[in-house]
Amino acid sequence: MDTSSALSLDQAYELMLKHHGHQGWWPAESDFEMCVGAILTQNTSWTQVVKALDQLRCNQCLAPNAMHAVDEATLAQWIRPAGYFRLKARRLKAFVGVLIETFSGDLVAMLEGETSVVRERLLAIHGIGPETADSMLLYAGNHPVFVVDAYTRRIFSRHGWCSEHESYQSLQDLCHEKLGCSCCDEKVSRVEFWKDYHAQLVRIGKEFCRPRQPRCQACPLGALIG
Ligand code: SF4
Structure with missing residues (x-):
């Protein structure tokens, strides 16, 4: 160029x-919701993501501990409007599993540190690719990534x-x-x-x-x- x-x-x-x-941007009420939205929006329209987020909100599942506690099959049903719901439920559970088990549910701690290190941390989680990781880095972690x-x-x-x-x-x-x-x-x-x-x-x-x-x-x- x-x-x-x-x-x-x-x-x-x-x-x-x-x-x-x-x-x-990003349209979310919390950084955790932002990260959940970044996973849900993979290969689907935002309109459908909003429906899935509403279901999660109605079921008090838009918090790390609540999402960690719910079983994957139930989570999949709640996020059904977002499409690929079983796959995305597995991805959400993988993300929240690392968040709870490694960072005690502290998203700030999970997204804190050298940008390249945090990026690798996110990319190591099942179902998180570059676009999803970078969305979380930029919008929830305030890292300088496009x-x-x-x-x-x-x-x-x-x-x-x-x-x-x-x-x-x-x-x-x-x-x-x-x-x-x-x-x-x-x-x-x-x-x-x-x-x-x-x-x-x-x-x-x-x-x-x-x-x-x-x-x-x-x-x-x-x-x-x-
Ligand atoms: S629609 Fe807009 S962004 Fe797309 S090619 Fe045309 S001018 Fe460019």
């Missing part, structure tokens, strides 16, 4: 922010900022390199900037940059197309 493309990434944020305003997802890849590749098949790591490296904070280089500002940048991309991906027939004319990023 050249300097002009890096400028485009900054311009893209300005355009998205102007159009949608700050997104205030979250890459299918929307990021689609939007960036359609603008020529990366290739269509760019790997997760390479796209994340690119974002880390090119998307410093626009106002200063302090870690806190960068974390807040990346939280909102990812949220803005998700919104653009949902509303305009669909897999087929992107709505470029109505999209805030239309001005940056070729």
Whole structure:
């Protein structure tokens, strides 16, 4: 990526922010709920995740000890709306198992430390891949990592900022390199900037940059197309 493309990434944020305003992500009432949502949202829409979270809330299961205590089959039924419910129940139980058994249920302790060390800690848990781990790191742990997802890849590749098949790591490296904070280089500002940048991309991906027939004319990023 050249300097002009890096400028485009900054311009893209300005355009998205102007159009949608700050997104205030991640939508969750607690950091634990955020992490649960990050696992539930794998391969499903957020609308379905909200239904599953509501069921967990109704059953007083949105707390580490409660989720650790419930049996996997019951948990699976509660999160059924999120799809792949048996698989996701196993993943939630694996996550909460490490949280309770290694960190006494203290999520702050689990997410505390050198970013690369905490990332490896999360990736070692069954069912947690790079996107899920990085979401937890950024939104619950306030670590400076950029979250890459299918929307990021689609939007960036359609603008020529990366290739269509760019790997997760390479796209994340690119974002880390090119998307410093626009106002200063302090870690806190960068974390807040990346939280909102990812949220803005998700919104653009949902509303305009669909897999087929992107709505470029109505999209805030239309001005940056070729
Ligand atoms: S819809 Fe068009 S303008 Fe908007 S992000 Fe996708 S490719 Fe860019």
